[in-house]
Amino acid sequence: MTENWRDRGEAKRLSILKTIPEKWRIVDPIPPATELRDVTGSYIQQFLTSREIEITETDAVDITAHTSTGSWSAVEVTEAFCHRAALAHQLVSCLHETFFDAAIEDAKAQDAYFAEHKAPIGPLHGLPVSLKDQFHIKGIETTMGYVGWINTFQGLQNDPRYKTEESELVRELRALGAILYCKTSVPSTLMTGETVNNIIGYTWNPKNRHLSSGGSSGGEGALIALRGSPAGFGTDIGGSVRIPASFNGLYGLRPSAGRIPYERAANSLDGQNTILSAIGPIAPTVRSLKLLFQAVLTQEPWLHDPLAFELPWRDEIVESTKALIEGPNNGGSRLAFGLMKYDGTSLIHPPIARGLKIVE
Incomplete structure (x- = not known):
């Protein structure tokens, strides 16, 4: 009998849960959203040790300050975030792939490197980084929420790139010392502001499980809001980083297209070059x-991705922008923002109009 799409999706969903070590599984029933809306903070903390809480509630900048000096081991940090990510998935269904064992082995190798050289591998040494399920990682599947992509390379049967392809951003993150350990949920097609697909179902907002975590990088938003990741990368064409960041109380950056390399990453509309998607980070702090x-740009991605712009990090631009934020100097320029309240066709909803008025 031919397996139908529901069975394939359910089998994949269960396989994700089975990758969670038994010691990290939540045994007691999780209260429904009607009884407990918010599963951040003290609720998820009850399953963690005080040391795990300390590590996972430290931002990426301070984590790397510890790991790059040897005061925290990469293994200890990686295990803490793997544990918290496993809990996060059980609470709000935010992961497509986990590879915790491989991540811990990578962390062991980094600790060995530090012990030998007394120096970090790079600026992201020992930092766990989560990725939206558009990025190919060797040995790991990419479904992007499509049942039809299960056990294939982007829907192609018997393609030699299946579980052998690696996205350029992944290569660069490894070179920088980042530890990759999970890939996060997306909506089918990536083209909605909420995250739901026929594999893992709906990704809920951990602050209020009656609500959406946003999309299309909704798994990143939910995971980072639960501190199952200190920082991660999503993609954005019309708000797919910004919406989850906003919905989950985080910071997100949607840079210009071509700033962070898209080479060998999956997408839903290959060949659509009119409006390009951009890769951007999401984190609990701006400095993260x-x-x-800044770390990715040190890898000179334009040498490896023909669509990446040859534009390094420029401190002078940062400083000049800060000066504009602080106010005009001697009658000079100041930051200006445009608000479009009506495009001549579609009216915005009253709550959004009210929000724009407050901002204005």
Whole structure:
């Protein structure tokens, strides 16, 4: 009998849960959202040790300050975030792939490197980084929420790139010392502001499980809001980083297209070059965004992705922008923002109009 799409999706969903070590599984029933809306903070903390809480509630900048000096081991940090990510998935269904064992082995190798050389591998040494399920990682499947992509390379049967392809951003993150350990949920087609698909179902907002975590990088938003990741990368064409960041109380950056390499990443509309998607970081702090963005640019991605712009990090631009934020100097320029309240066709909803008025 031919397996139908529901069975394939359910089998994949269960296989994700089975990758969670038994010691990290939540045994007691999780209260429904009607009884407990918010599963961040003290609720998820009850399953963690005090040391795991300390590590996972430290931002990326301070984590790398510890790991790059040897005061925290990469293994200890990686295990803490793997544990918290496993809990997060059980609470709000935010992961497509987990590879915790491989991540811990990578962390062991980094600790061995530090012990030998007394120096970090790179600026992201020992930092766990989560990725939206558009990025190919060797040995790991990419479904992007499509049942039809299960056990295939982007829907292609028997393609030699299946579980052998690796996205350029993944290569660069490894070179920088990042530890990759999970891939996060997306909506089918990536083209909605909420995250739901026929594999893992709906990804809920951990602050209020009656609500959406946003999309299309909704798994990143939910995972980072639960501190199952200190920082991660999503993609954005019309708000897919910004919406989850907003919905989950985080910071997100949607840079210009071509700033972070898209080479060998999956997408839903290959060949659509009219409006390009951009890769951007999501994190609980602004300085974490800067850390990741600046680190990636040190790898000179334009040498490896023909669509990446040859544009390094420029401190002078940062400083000049800060000066504009602080106010005009001697009658000089100041930051200006445009608000479009009506495009001549579609009216915005009253709550959004109210929000724009408050901002204005």
